[in-house]
Amino acid sequence: MAENNTNSNPEIKKANFIHAHIDADLAEGKNDCRVHTRFPPEPNGYLHIGHAKSICLNFGLAQKYGGKTNLRFDDTNPSKEETEYVESIMNDVHWLGFDWGDRLYYASDSFPKLHAFAIKLIKEGKAYVDDQDAETISEQKGTPQKSGIESPFRNRSVQENLDLFQRMTVGEFDEGSKVLRAKIDMTSPNMHMRDPIIYRIMKAHHHRTGDKWCVYPMYDFAHGQCDYWEGITHSICTLEFEVHRPLYDWFIDQLKDSDYRPRQIEFSRLNLTYTVMSKRKLLELVKDGHVNGWDDPRMPTVSGLRRRGYTPESIRNFSDKIGVTKVDGMTDVSLLEFSVREHLNKTAQRVMGVLDPLKVIITNYPEDQEEILSAVNNPEDESMGRRDVPFSNEVYIERNDFMEEPPRKFFRLGPGREVRLRYGYLIKCNEVIKDENGNITELHCTYDPESKGGKSSDGRKVKGVVHWVSAKHAVKSEVRLYDRLFSDETPDSHKDVDFKEFMNPDSLRIIENCYIEPFIKDSKALDHFQFERLGYFNMDPDSTSEKPVFNRTVALRDSWAKAQKK
RNA sequence: UGACCCGUGGUGUAAUUGGCAACACGUCUGGUUUUGGUCCAGAAGAGUCCAGGUUCGAGCCCUGGCGGGUCAACCA
Numbered sequence: 001m002a003e004n005n006t007n008s009n010p011e012i013k014k015a016n017f018i019h020a021h022i023d024a025d026l027a028e029g030k031n032d033c034r035v036h037t038r039f040p041p042e043p044n045g046y047l048h049i050g051h052a053k054s055i056c057l058n059f060g061l062a063q064k065y066g067g068k069t070n071l072r073f074d075d076t077n078p079s080k081e082e083t084e085y086v087e088s089i090m091n092d093v094h095w096l097g098f099d100w101g102d103r104l105y106y107a108s109d110s111f112p113k114l115h116a117f118a119i120k121l122i123k124e125g126k127a128y129v130d131d132q133d134a135e136t137i138s139e140q141k142g143t144p145q146k147s148g149i150e151s152p153f154r155n156r157s158v159q160e161n162l163d164l165f166q167r168m169t170v171g172e173f174d175e176g177s178k179v180l181r182a183k184i185d186m187t188s189p190n191m192h193m194r195d196p197i198i199y200r201i202m203k204a205h206h207h208r209t210g211d212k213w214c215v216y217p218m219y220d221f222a223h224g225q226c227d228y229w230e231g232i233t234h235s236i237c238t239l240e241f242e243v244h245r246p247l248y249d250w251f252i253d254q255l256k257d258s259d260y261r262p263r264q265i266e267f268s269r270l271n272l273t274y275t276v277m278s279k280r281k282l283l284e285l286v287k288d289g290h291v292n293g294w295d296d297p298r299m300p301t302v303s304g305l306r307r308r309g310y311t312p313e314s315i316r317n318f319s320d321k322i323g324v325t326k327v328d329g330m331t332d333v334s335l336l337e338f339s340v341r342e343h344l345n346k347t348a349q350r351v352m353g354v355l356d357p358l359k360v361i362i363t364n365y366p367e368d369q370e371e372i373l374s375a376v377n378n379p380e381d382e383s384m385g386r387r388d389v390p391f392s393n394e395v396y397i398e399r400n401d402f403m404e405e406p407p408r409k410f411f412r413l414g415p416g417r418e419v420r421l422r423y424g425y426l427i428k429c430n431e432v433i434k435d436e437n438g439n440i441t442e443l444h445c446t447y448d449p450e451s452k453g454g455k456s457s458d459g460r461k462v463k464g465v466v467h468w469v470s471a472k473h474a475v476k477s478e479v480r481l482y483d484r485l486f487s488d489e490t491p492d493s494h495k496d497v498d499f500k501e502f503m504n505p506d507s508l509r510i511i512e513n514c515y516i517e518p519f520i521k522d523s524k525a526l527d528h529f530q531f532e533r534l535g536y537f538n539m540d541p542d543s544t545s546e547k548p549v550f551n552r553t554v555a556l557r558d559s560w561a562k563a564q565k566k
Numbered sequence: 567u568g569a570c571c572c573g574u575g576g577u578g579u580a581a582u583u584g585g586c587a588a589c590a591c592g593u594c595u596g597g598u599u600u601u602g603g604u605c606c607a608g609a610a611g612a613g614u615c616c617a618g619g620u621u622c623g624a625g626c627c628c629u630g631g632c633g634g635g636u637c638a639a640c641c642a
Contacts, residue, residue, distance in 0.1 A: 016579090042642050077641060134640055143638050145568045179640055189569040191638055200640035219642050242571060243637050266571085268635095273577090279642095321590065323579045325572090328635050332577045335591055345604065352601095380604070411602075422600060454600045465600055533601045556603050 016324040021265055022065060022234060031233045031260050035067030038232050039093070040223070042074045043085035045279035046294040046301045047092045049315070049336070050270040056319035057267070058236055059098040070230055071100035075108045076222045078206035088294070092302040097312045105230055107222045108208045114217045114225060115169065118180060118199055121254060122161045127198065128154055129164040130181050141194050148186040148194045168201055171214035175201045184250065192247045196220055224248040227262040228255055235262050238269040239326060270322070271330045274484040275300050276499055290503065297551050298485045298507050308482060309528060309538030309553030314340040337554045344536045344553065348528040349377045349384060352422065352467040353516035355479055355534060357396035359442040359471060362427060365393040370472070375423040387519055391424055394471035396515050401466045402443060404432060411464040419464035422532060426451040426462060467532040474515035477548040479537070481509040520548060
């Protein structure tokens, strides 16, 4: 799996700053020299390419240091979480090539321990029940520039706090009427240390614990403790949690009873050009019907990329290429596209297909004759063998492979010009047939019988080689060309801009009547193809259509951006 | 008028205990080729946010600026 591919590429596996931290910890003999990471998604949406970076990082670190990685669902907020998401997340992690073994955890499994820990804090005078409403508490918290003031309920007796928290727990109070707070420091320069709320009343149905609980722990009160109980050594998260770290450490200090302690390390999340990466906004795209579900091939979700034709290996390689830092940057999506081209170029079978057919009649080829030509399946890999391609007197070529008045650097077909039909003969265009509106309907050409197999009778060379299919044999199919969902380079993922303004109206083009080589019917096992000169495609795994449906994974080159500039 | 974090070619990252700023993507040029792809060869492009300081020597250490990000959900 992953380890093979990373080891084989020396470019990858560069050390990053997290390796440096871990190396230092190991050198000091911390935590019995264990390395144990975790991937902790909240099951409130599908995983996207940003999560893939985190997955590759966490599992990759454990692989490198001979440690383990847990999968943990951070399900402390029942109002947002659903079982559907849990299942999709597990599928996606597996598809990416990683396995958590028997280490599947849910924060909700720790609710009893968390609750007991809260009671311990109350008994130690380190937590209290606050009766004020959200607005009042917020006001008393102050601002980053101005320190907060203490709640009038801050110094309730332990006995009263215990009683109130117990009654909160059994549902005696309304939502929002009381919270449990840690007693830390209302004057701290760090807002998160100003008596953070650790339990709130929520009478919601939880996807796993049902209606058992009326109080739920906050993220800050659950995450580090779960790390601790699972034996995590390095808790790797994104930069916005940096200011939470003192609180993370504070809770661990209250909890720990040995030398072992987990440590939070932050890295910068992935930002991609032309890509929206916030779950909230992706959910909006799905709910408002701008795309056909979370796994729409235009989505940056792992499942979308899979349907689009991305391979797990290409995503892992991408993740290694972009590295891990604390710099808040913007990665060009062409780097992701390069990764999949790089992989598919080596592995994808070449096939000929014509998206926009123009009929060519070869006038000197007998109408009732046909023959079999031999084509290479992958010029990079001889072991993939050859295949038979039928040829006859009528073929389709790509409409834009012909120009009536070719410009200077156009090497393909035009009146009186000669090109090679790939794997076949040289043909020369003698006549252009048009309908009454002047649209070209077909070409009449002659072929050179001596030119089969790359040769020519007199040694002449042609610069143009075009792909084609035999009109009599070709299979009609449907092709879906996907472009970027957004035309603006950076529809800011995490700020409140109306990203819909930037949506690309042509992000999906369905081309219904394409023609492809007939062999495809018998090649269900192969799912990635390079259609010669058109790009990489995969058979849509979810298609229910009679005829084959292909999604374009990525163009041969990054032509989209270039076309936009013009 | 706070605290914390971050500033290296267009982009993403490297640079042993300070030692000629390296790699990949992208761009451009040429070659091979039964695809304008692939492959091969080559080029341009930063002197490391700025200003001082320490040092024989600073991207790396120190000081002071500047710029960007994060933090004021009973979200994670």
